[in-house]
Amino acid sequence: MKKTYYLFNPGRLSRKDFTLKFTPVDESGREGTPKYIPVEGVSDLYCFGSLDANSALYNFLGKAGISVHFFDYYEHYTGSFQPKEYLLAGKMQIQQTLHYSQAESRLKIARKFVEGAAFNISKNLRYYQNRGKDLESSLKKISQFGMLIDSSGDIPALMGIEGNIRQEYYRAFDLILKDHAMEGRSKQPPMNEINALISFGNMMCYTLCLDQIYHTQLNPTISFLHEPGYRRYSLALDLAEIFKPVLVDRTIFRVLNKKEVKSKDFDFHVNKVILKESGKKAFIRAFEERLNETIKHRTLKKSVSYKHLVKLECYKLSKHLLGIETYQPFKIWW
Known part of the structure; x- marks a missing residue:
């Protein structure tokens, strides 16, 4: 089975026959012990350190259908190398564009994204409500905001509702998490440990959604809830809204409450907090375990x-x- 590989150290990536060769390089330019990865076992690569590679390597990755996602030191997603879109179809492109350009068609889809996100957010809160946390007030307010989704008249109004739901949801984090305070949502830069994890986790979810879109006929640049913009794959932002509560937030609750990520795993600066490599590795380990968990699908009647x-x-x-x-x-549904 193909899997995702994470490259945390700076180094050089090259082709060795039908194998990927990664040679770590330290700050003084000294090379470490090379690691070899059989190309047929790679689905995609996440690069958190600087990567030295040439066009021949990217041609090889492109033919093998392997995406490469890049992130800077501050955990910001900076871009992706995507192989040629092998599934894009003209009919889908036309229909996706038409649904975006027709206001009511676009709004119907956008409402569904917010509806799904609100439901999964509430499901998270009910999970902890059933375990002794007093979250009734947050659940009630989110339910009230949720009732406004179907009557929202345009995308800005819908985004406002989604923002209010998230704001109330994040207030509840202080009751769910044992030893950390949310202190409001802060990003670019995150101001504390929880916000650093949210930013990092949301970025991972966005990249996951982008990678899954690539394996369908959908165009990742044409979105419905978020505005399409230059140099971003905004459809991945749309889909991520639904899955962030399920994949990211549940992982954050786990790693903090079980102390898999601790204060020593963060770098504290005057105006920002970022994850150290140890924190990234611990979060990704838990995130990968979450992605690989299976549930019995009600429609397909099999585990996915x-x-x-x-x-x-x-x-x-x-x-x-x-x-x-x-x-x-x-x-x-469980």
Whole structure:
């Protein structure tokens, strides 16, 4: 089975026959022991350190269908190398563009993204409510905001509702987490440990959604809830709204409450907090375990992983755009 590889150290990536050769390089330019990765076992690469590679290597990766995602020191996603879109189809491109350009068609899809996100957020809160946390007030307010989704008249109003739901949700983090305080959502830069984990986790979820979109006929630059913009794959932002509560937030609750990530795993600066390599590794380990968990799918009648659920969401959206089946967002049913 193919899997994701994470490259934390700076180094040189090259081709060795049908194998990827990664040679770590330290700050003084000294090379470490090379590591070899069989190319047929790689689905994609996440690069958190500087990577030295040439065009021949990227040609090799492109032919093998391997994506490479890049991040800077401050955990910001900076871009991706994506192989040639091998599944893009003209009919899908036309329908996706039409649904975006027609205001009501776009709004219907955008509402579904917010509906799914709100449901999964509430499901998270109910999980902890059933374990002795007093979250009734947050659940009530989120429910009230949720009732406004279907009556939202345009995208800005809908985004405002989504923002209010998230704000109330993040207030509840202080009751869910044992030894950390949320102190409000802060990003670019994050101001404390929780915000650093949220920013890092959301970025991981966004990149996951982008990678799954690549394996469908959808165009990642044409979105419905978020505005399409230059140099960003905004459809991945749309899909990530649904899956962040399930994949990112549950992982954050786990790593902090079980002390898998501790204060020593963060770098504290005057105006920002970022994850050290140890913190990134601990979070990614838990995140990968979450992605590989399986659940019995009610429609397919078989076990599927959380990661595969993201691809299934892409397929559902594709069917909606082609007029085959009305899109319904993923909602936790267990």
